[in-house]
Amino acid sequence: MSHEPARLEDLVVTRRELLCRSGTGFGALALGTMLAETGGLGRPARAADQAKAVQIAATSANPLLPKGPPLKARAKRVVHLFMNGGPSHVDTFDPKPMLAKHHGKPVPSNLPTERKTGAAFQSPYKFRKYGQSGVEVSEIFEKTGAMIDDICVIRSMHADVPNHEPSLMLMNCGESRQARPSLGSWVLYGLGTENQNLPGFLVMCPDGFPIAESQNWQSAFLPGIYQGTHLDSKQTDVEKLIAHIRNHGVDQGHQRAQLDLLAELNQVHLDDRKHEADLEARIQSFELAYRMQSEAAEAFDVSQEPAYIRALYGPGVHARQLLATRRLLERGVRFVQLWHGAGQPWDHHDDIETGHRELGRQCDQAIAGFLFDLKQRGMLDDTLVVWGGEFGRTPTVELPTPGANAGKMNGRDHNHYGFTTWMAGGGVKGGYVHGATDELGFQAVEKKVHVHDLHATILHLLGFDHEKFTFHYAGRDFRLTDVHGNIVHDVVA
Numbered sequence: 001m002s003h004e005p006a007r008l009e010d011l012v013v014t015r016r017e018l019l020c021r022s023g024t025g026f027g028a029l030a031l032g033t034m035l036a037e038t039g040g041l042g043r044p045a046r047a048a049d050q051a052k053a054v055q056i057a058a059t060s061a062n063p064l065l066p067k068g069p070p071l072k073a074r075a076k077r078v079v080h081l082f083m084n085g086g087p088s089h090v091d092t093f094d095p096k097p098m099l100a101k102h103h104g105k106p107v108p109s110n111l112p113t114e115r116k117t118g119a120a121f122q123s124p125y126k127f128r129k130y131g132q133s134g135v136e137v138s139e140i141f142e143k144t145g146a147m148i149d150d151i152c153v154i155r156s157m158h159a160d161v162p163n164h165e166p167s168l169m170l171m172n173c174g175e176s177r178q179a180r181p182s183l184g185s186w187v188l189y190g191l192g193t194e195n196q197n198l199p200g201f202l203v204m205c206p207d208g209f210p211i212a213e214s215q216n217w218q219s220a221f222l223p224g225i226y227q228g229t230h231l232d233s234k235q236t237d238v239e240k241l242i243a244h245i246r247n248h249g250v251d252q253g254h255q256r257a258q259l260d261l262l263a264e265l266n267q268v269h270l271d272d273r274k275h276e277a278d279l280e281a282r283i284q285s286f287e288l289a290y291r292m293q294s295e296a297a298e299a300f301d302v303s304q305e306p307a308y309i310r311a312l313y314g315p316g317v318h319a320r321q322l323l324a325t326r327r328l329l330e331r332g333v334r335f336v337q338l339w340h341g342a343g344q345p346w347d348h349h350d351d352i353e354t355g356h357r358e359l360g361r362q363c364d365q366a367i368a369g370f371l372f373d374l375k376q377r378g379m380l381d382d383t384l385v386v387w388g389g390e391f392g393r394t395p396t397v398e399l400p401t402p403g404a405n406a407g408k409m410n411g412r413d414h415n416h417y418g419f420t421t422w423m424a425g426g427g428v429k430g431g432y433v434h435g436a437t438d439e440l441g442f443q444a445v446e447k448k449v450h451v452h453d454l455h456a457t458i459l460h461l462l463g464f465d466h467e468k469f470t471f472h473y474a475g476r477d478f479r480l481t482d483v484h485g486n487i488v489h490d491v492v493a
Helices: 015-029 031-038 047-059 097-101 139-145 164-173 183-191 213-217 252-272 277-299 307-313 317-330 352-376 451-461
Strands: 077-082 117-120 127-130 135-138 151-158 201-204 229-231 335-339 383-388 392-398 412-415 419-424 432-434 444-446 471-473 476-478
Touching (some): 077 352, 127 139, 151 444, 151 451, 164 213, 183 201, 183 451, 201 213, 201 317, 252 277, 307 317, 307 352, 317 335, 317 352, 352 383, 383 451, 392 419
Parallel strands (some): 077 335, 077 383, 151 432, 201 229
Antiparallel strands (some): 127 135, 392 412, 471 476
């Protein structure tokens, strides 16, 4: 593996290469249609089929083939646990005992919030120390707290604005206003993927889409093949989870014969057009659709796991999607993003005690089981797990607003001045707390970490210099961190 810094000329693509990659992306977007046409049940591919796939990969320009990073890497895959809506840091991983002292009293602050807020609002949850490190964690994440010695808690995150859409874009794409490639797309562009039979960048969100929908996992000006593939992980039937994964009218032998004939016709078409790269990529995408059928259904079938493993993750959709994620990682998928649910479930402008407690109940055991499972299999060392939302919440109570929070005074407004994200595995320090917010938790004041700094650090752990990892588009070299970002070396083990 080369550890030389990336050179600009290595990252610039020719027009032909761009067409190839874009063509593959268009093919991926039409994957459902292709699966419908090619059909097939999820059975292991024949040796001849596997050999054919290898030959195609070897003779075609395949932008998804695995690549080594230019620098020494600590992680080779990423799992992003996205608590969309904005979890309250002062109710989860950033205890503030001074809130209890000042509860109900005015808070001296000149920090403007999205909506009007009032007095200090103490956390309704108890915190206690966990592990040998003694890091304090809220009771709503007590099972995750048991894994705190493997977790690096960043309590000094900050973003730009207190609004969902721009903050989601900033956290996912490094830019809050204009269309930019998502973090997962950048990772896939830089590293490729180890399994050519599954999408390299998978996104799971139960029961629909988050706010801003597919913009969160867009490839933007990167070739379309790097865009995330969304699945509704609420579905338990694989045919609803992955459209057209099975064809009930054509068996695998006939399907293979159809594809072989189609490949011959396409090859004639390709020869007449002097091997146009976009057509060649389209042919390859048909083969990917066929190969997916032999592996995708099996990868998502968590019933194949032993009962004690399923019990480790617990019940519910979050347990199921995290267990499926572990299976996907084992099969070489590069980047998996898991959303808590459709819309913005953590956005508790009122009833934060009831709401946060319920959401914690839904995912706490699953997250803890996932971390433990990765660790016992030796996978946590090179898997980077990131937890957090687009921002945090105020330590003050939100004042009643007609039509906004049902006239109640028991919730918190958005807070981009200071919030918490944590990382585990992938070369970060376990049992370590980085930075701090002020004594009430309103803003980051110590060892501040901007979202750009978080992205720079993630890329560093994956073996990339965020300043040199670029893509040439519209006359300039773009990068995930734009012209910002510093690596947070203190969190690296």
